[in-house]
Amino acid sequence: MTYTALAATCVVLAVVLDRWVARTRVTSTGDWWAAYAIIVFFQLLTNGWLTGRGIVRYSGDAILGSGEIRFIGDGRLVFAPVEDLMFGFGLVLCSVVAWTWLGRREARDQSHNEARDEVGA
Amino acid sequence: MSLPHWSYVAMLAFCLAGTLPLVPAFRLRVLRQPRRLLLTIALAGTPFLVWDLWATHVGHWWFDEEQTLPWRVAGLPLEEIGFFVVIPLVSVLTLEGVRAARRGVRPGAPRRRKEAR
Numbered sequence: 001m002t003y004t005a006l007a008a009t010c011v012v013l014a015v016v017l018d019r020w021v022a023r024t025r026v027t028s029t030g031d032w033w034a035a036y037a038i039i040v041f042f043q044l045l046t047n048g049w050l051t052g053r054g055i056v057r058y059s060g061d062a063i064l065g066s067g068e069i070r071f072i073g074d075g076r077l078v079f080a081p082v083e084d085l086m087f088g089f090g091l092v093l094c095s096v097v098a099w100t101w102l103g104r105r106e107a108r109d110q111s112h113n114e115a116r117d118e119v120g121a
Numbered sequence: 122m123s124l125p126h127w128s129y130v131a132m133l134a135f136c137l138a139g140t141l142p143l144v145p146a147f148r149l150r151v152l153r154q155p156r157r158l159l160l161t162i163a164l165a166g167t168p169f170l171v172w173d174l175w176a177t178h179v180g181h182w183w184f185d186e187e188q189t190l191p192w193r194v195a196g197l198p199l200e201e202i203g204f205f206v207v208i209p210l211v212s213v214l215t216l217e218g219v220r221a222a223r224r225g226v227r228p229g230a231p232r233r234r235k236e237a238r
Contacts, residue, residue, distance in 0.1 A: 002181075003176065003181045003182070006172070006176075010172075030223070031216065031219050031220050031223060032216065034219045034223070035212075035215045035216040035218075035219040038215055038219070039211075039212060039215055042136070042139065046132050046135060046136060049128075049131075049132050050129065050132055053128060053185075053188060054185055054188070055128050055129050055132075055184065055185050055188045055189065056182055056183075056184055056185075057182060057183055057184075057185065058181065058182045059180050059181055059182065062176075062180075062181035062182070063181075087169075088208075090169070091165065091166075091169050091205075091208055091209070091212075092208065092212045094164070094165040094168070094169075094209075095161060095162075095165040095166075095208070095209035095212040095213060096212055096213065096216050097165075098160070098161040098164040098165045098209075099157065099158075099161045099212075099213045099216070102157045102160055102161060102164075103157060106157065
């Protein structure tokens with residue numbers, strides 16, 4: 001599979017994870033989209049640094065573009081292959097879903113314990 | 122090691138320098154929940170790290186030896202492993218910063234009067 005196909009799959013899987021597996025539904029919240037807007041801006045900057053300087057280089061066979069480093073066009077945006085935006089979206093959404101899911105689980109466990117303590121008392 | 126070898130490290134440092142100040146500014150409780158934070162990094166970062174190892178192995182992408190530190194773990198620069206720790210962390214900090222700001226917490230404000238009472 002190419003990076004393009006995997007990156008697109010990753011976006012779908014991350015959304016499925018949020019909405020139907022973990023059921024955190026952060027993609028329905030303004031908090032998530034506001035945070036993602038900030039993150040994607042800084043992703044363009046920092047990933048532009050990594051890709052524009054050629055710290056990371058890509059095979060033209062794996063991405064939409066040719067593998068040549070360009071600021072924009074040829075499947076690239078601020079030096080980075082557009083696939084990186086999908087990779088980033090997936091990684092950031094999974095992080096936020098995991099954090100939110102773990103937080104809700106802890107809160108639930110806590111209220112369970114409190115309820116049990118009350119019964120026990 | 123010459124300065125260019127620190128190029129990738131510089132990017133990770135920039136990410137942390139931009140987000141860690143959110144903790145005192147918005148009085149975030151993210152770092153006070155180390156178990157939840159480490160689990161988040163493990164759960165979210167691991168699948169992407171596996172993808173990265175595989176993609177590097179099959180040649181989808183590779184790293185410039187002149188702009189990374191010499192240490193390699195399973196063929197990846199140490200910084201690339203650090204990436205999958207730093208990005209989940211800064212994502213959580215940004216989200217919690219946004220949540221606090223939208224709840225009305227103002228950066229640097231000592232404490233809202235309601236809380237102080």
